[in-house]
Amino acid sequence: MIACADCDLLQHVPPLSPGAKARCPRCGCVVAKRPSGPKDLPLALAFAAAVTFILANAVPLMDLSVVGRTASTTIVGGAYQMWLEDERITGALVTFCAVIAPGGYIAFMLTILLATRRSPVPHWAGELLRWANHFQVWSMLEVMMLGILVALIKIAELATVSAGIGMYAVGALLVLFPAIIVTFDPREIWNRVVWAGDDATPRAPEGAVVTEPPR
Amino acid sequence: MTGVALTAAQAGLVSCEACQLLARPANPEEPGYCRRCGEKLEFRRHASIQITWALIIAAAVCYIPANVLPVLNTTQLGTTEADTILGGVAFLYTSGSWPLALIVLIASVMIPLGKLVALAYLLITVQKGSVKNNHDRTRLYRMVEFIGRWSMLDVFVDTFTVALVQLQPLMSVAPGTGVLFFAAVVVLTMLAAESFDPRLIWDSATPTPVPNG
Numbered sequence: 001m002i003a004c005a006d007c008d009l010l011q012h013v014p015p016l017s018p019g020a021k022a023r024c025p026r027c028g029c030v031v032a033k034r035p036s037g038p039k040d041l042p043l044a045l046a047f048a049a050a051v052t053f054i055l056a057n058a059v060p061l062m063d064l065s066v067v068g069r070t071a072s073t074t075i076v077g078g079a080y081q082m083w084l085e086d087e088r089i090t091g092a093l094v095t096f097c098a099v100i101a102p103g104g105y106i107a108f109m110l111t112i113l114l115a116t117r118r119s120p121v122p123h124w125a126g127e128l129l130r131w132a133n134h135f136q137v138w139s140m141l142e143v144m145m146l147g148i149l150v151a152l153i154k155i156a157e158l159a160t161v162s163a164g165i166g167m168y169a170v171g172a173l174l175v176l177f178p179a180i181i182v183t184f185d186p187r188e189i190w191n192r193v194v195w196a197g198d199d200a201t202p203r204a205p206e207g208a209v210v211t212e213p214p215r
Numbered sequence: 216m217t218g219v220a221l222t223a224a225q226a227g228l229v230s231c232e233a234c235q236l237l238a239r240p241a242n243p244e245e246p247g248y249c250r251r252c253g254e255k256l257e258f259r260r261h262a263s264i265q266i267t268w269a270l271i272i273a274a275a276v277c278y279i280p281a282n283v284l285p286v287l288n289t290t291q292l293g294t295t296e297a298d299t300i301l302g303g304v305a306f307l308y309t310s311g312s313w314p315l316a317l318i319v320l321i322a323s324v325m326i327p328l329g330k331l332v333a334l335a336y337l338l339i340t341v342q343k344g345s346v347k348n349n350h351d352r353t354r355l356y357r358m359v360e361f362i363g364r365w366s367m368l369d370v371f372v373d374t375f376t377v378a379l380v381q382l383q384p385l386m387s388v389a390p391g392t393g394v395l396f397f398a399a400v401v402v403l404t405m406l407a408a409e410s411f412d413p414r415l416i417w418d419s420a421t422p423t424p425v426p427n428g
Binding site (some may be wrong): 001002003005006007009011026027028029053061062064066068069071072073077078079081082085087089090093094098126127129130132137140141145146147148150151152153154155157158159161175182186187190193195196 | 220221222223224225227228230231232234235236237238241248249250253303306307310312316318319349350353354356357365367368369370371372373374375376377378379380381382385386387390394395398402405409413414416417418
């Protein structure tokens with residue numbers, strides 16, 4: 001039994017077949033879903049995302065050349081330039097949304113997925129999962145990508161611009177991020193997490209109901 | 216579920232916002248923390264209406280300088296030109312890429328304004344205890360939550376323009392003060408969307424004594 005996140009209606013979620021979703025009968029919000037696909041797929045995707053993320057941050061996003069002079073920038077380099085130009089808060093915000101939040105999300109997901117390969121799932125993995133969700137909200141790689149494209153087209157009027165390897169890496173991340181989110185099953189992990197103060201498997205305290213029997 | 220629809224709050228249960236675990240707090244005044252994931256438990260988000268109002272008023276105040284002050288200062292061969300957000304849109308339009316001009320116009324001008332209007336409408340209808348259009352209002356809230364991040368677009372455009380065009384003494388671009396206000400609008404409206412509790416929309420239809428709403 002769970003309560004809908006959007007309207008608080010109490011409801012039973014029936015056992016879902018792979019790929020199925022359960023919607024709240026009152027407000028239509030998706031209350032539960034079970035992804036299809038192999039169980040280790042999110043882990044593989046998270047590994048791929050980690051490698052791609054390092055690449056995306058290590059190499060220049062794009063190069064610019066005008067009358068024999070060249071310039072290039074990485075993601076952090078862009079934010080650092082803002083910092084140098086005395087727009088420190090904006091620089092920090094860009095760093096947070098484009099580097100720290102997505103990087104933290106990938107790192108936390110990798111840790112969680114590795115930790116949950118065995119049962120019982122340690123309590124800290126649940127805490128990490130909670131934080132990973134906060135990072136996910138502020139991770140804006142797709143917005144950054146569109147922003148870079150607009151900037152490129154603006155600058156292309158003035159100089160020759162070419163996309164670097166970093167740009168393709170960011171493009172790959174735009175596919176990997178939603179893929180992790182879609183294939184990842186948080187409910188399955190929540191059902192196996194050890195509760196605070198417990199040392200064994202999940203146990204329902206008085207009045208609380210565990211959503212599903214552990215699979 | 217059979218019979219009369221019941222909300223968790225009516226049944227005296229708190230649903231964890233992070234992991235959806237239902238808990239029956241011993242003391243409804245202070246539900247404490249979720250035993251499974253450690254999230255702070257609340258029947259409804261704390262002071263949701265007041266905090267959301269405060270954030271959208273602050274965002275509305277920042278919205279004016281964000282649009283009036285320049286976001287980019289371009290220095291080319293000794294002359295400096297200041298561009299506002301709308302100036303940037305006009306530049307994209309005249310340089311022939313009207314689809315991009317439209318994207319920037321929607322992301323930078325219309326989405327922030329739309330979010331402010333939408334959240335104000337949701338707050339007013341919740342405060343009046345409206346029971347009409349609950350589905351549409353929930354959908355509106357979900358849209359505000361989903362679309363909000365895209366108004367960050369112009370901040371990224373300005374950052375990467377500034378980062379790339381550093382070809383002193385030929386040409387250079389520096390950020391203007393408008394960027395800070397614009398970033399503030401985006402962050403404040405995102406926080407406002409997070410502090411608004413959509414469950415309040417439905418509470419008027421299912422009256423409940425909510426301890427810490």
